Amino acid sequence: MAININTNVTSLFAQKALNGSTMGLADSMSRLSSGLRVRSAADDAAGLAVSEDFKAKIRSLNQANRNANDGVSLAQTADGALSEIGNMLGRMRELATQSRNGTLNDTQRGFLDDEFQELKSEIDRIVETTEFNGVALIDGTQAAGIEFQVGVGTSSNDRLTLSIADSDPTALSISSSTISATAGASAALTALDTAIEEVSTRRAAIGAMQNRLAVTMSNLDTYAANLSAANSRIVDVDVASETARLTRQQILVQAGASMLAQANQGPQIALSLLR
Structure with missing residues (x-):
């Protein structure tokens, strides 16, 4: 692979992977902290629609009970x-x-x-x-x-x-x-x-x-x-499954950060060749 100074392609790919892992980690932490798998329509539009119908009926049932x-x-x-x-x-x-x-x-x-x-x-x-x-x-x-x-x-x-x-x-x-x-x-x-x-x-x-x-x-x-x-x-979130996903994302973030640090050393290698 060619060594470039202006464009560090390896670093860009590492950044992309790290960003994805970081977003996945944040998403997993949000689900665990809220206890919800479906927090908005973006998570599961059909599931959210069914859930809203269920919640409306549950409230009506509770009132009927009263x-x-x-x-x-x-x-x-x-x-x-x-x-x-x-x-x-x-x-x-x-x-x-x-x-x-x-x-x-x-x-x-x-x-x-x-x-x-x-x-x-x-x-x-x-x-x-x-x-x-x-x-x-x-x-x-x-x-x-x-x-x-x-x-x-x-x-x-x-x-x-x-x-x-x-x-x-x-x-x-x-x-x-x-x-x-x-x-x-x-x-x-x-x-x-x-x-x-x-x-x-x-x-x-x-x-x-x-x-x-x-x-x-x-x-x-x-x-x-x-x-x-x-x-x-x-x-509701499956805590066991989501905890496993959280652990995986944490490992990916740590690995991504390490790889990004190494990728950022590429220009330094090119500079050393000029000495």
């Missing part, structure tokens, strides 16, 4: 109120049973009826004040149904609906009930049996929805975890 959790809280609030109403209906039935006893006089039945009417008023108060985040629950407002968005789409399969009928004394057909006389107490017993059954039916429906929401949350967790794993396989 929606379902809010639905459970709402259902628990409604069920708690209906439980109290059921307890009061039970007490009212106890009072009606006592009022029918022939050993009582009208004055004593009047005392029983006073408590009976107070319990009806309390049921009405509970119905009017039971709400979740400002949404009335058991006053008939939600008879058409409360929708919970528990999916990432807009189809009916992505929503669950909970219907809660009005549970005030009028809706339960006990608003006019009285136990101040045995005849009224007898009619009240029949009406209360029906009311207790209706409240129990509503609580059963709410309980079933709570269980369904719990299952839905579990499925959403699984779906999100699977998508996260799939996204990881696309964009």
Whole structure:
């Protein structure tokens, strides 16, 4: 090979190789420090597109999970109120049973009826004040149904609906009930049996929805975890493989720097020939 002074071809080739190795080293260090194989579209355009879609779905799934959790809280609030109403209906039935006893006089039945009417008023108060985040629950407002968005789409399969009928004394057909006389107490017993059954039916429906929401949350967790794993396989760096690549690039950089130093000695050799 000819020895040139103006153009050190060997040095140029060594510089090119060193630059490539240095860039490879920087790239490998960037992947390891970020933990990502795909940091931009330049790394893997198709992979990035799939990853962005996965990440959007994962965020939606997590929100759907929170929606379902809010639905459970709402259902628990409604069920708690209906439980109290059921307890009061039970007490009212106890009072009606006592009022029918022939050993009582009208004055004593009047005392029983006073408590009976107070319990009806309390049921009405509970119905009017039971709400979740400002949404009335058991006053008939939600008879058409409360929708919970528990999916990432807009189809009916992505929503669950909970219907809660009005549970005030009028809706339960006990608003006019009285136990101040045995005849009224007898009619009240029949009406209360029906009311207790209706409240129990509503609580059963709410309980079933709570269980369904719990299952839905579990499925959403699984779906999100699977998508996260799939996204990881696309964009996350393989640490073992990338570490091996890093070591290789470090060796190439060191070798390139050494060769460049030697290549730069070429002009000095030419100069020594002129002495």
